[in-house]
Amino acid sequence: MNKYELAVVVSAKIEDDERAQVIEKVKALVERFGGKISDVDESGKKRLAYEIQKMKEAYYYFIHFDAEADVPGEIEQRIRIMDNVIRYLCVRQEA
DSSP: OOOEEEEEEEEEESSSHHHHHHHHHHHHHHHTTTTTEEEEEEEEEEEEEEETTEEEEEEEEEEEEOTTTTHHHHHHHHHHHHHEEEEEEEEOOOO
């Protein structure tokens, strides 16, 4: 099992409850593929480095989880097509 950090940037144009649903879907994806979530860090609304889809701000979430090596690819494949997720990045944490 490897440790991973999944950064998810969610649209600021949606309501709080919709944003919570998006993060719940992402967490469900991680668990569906056998990942064990250890921490979810909500960094809040931050200014983007550059405009994306005519937005200057978005909400940042960092999900830490343990999983097998093939899991991040499966998760990214499904996050790619999710509505309201502007950007995402999954990186392996050093032990």
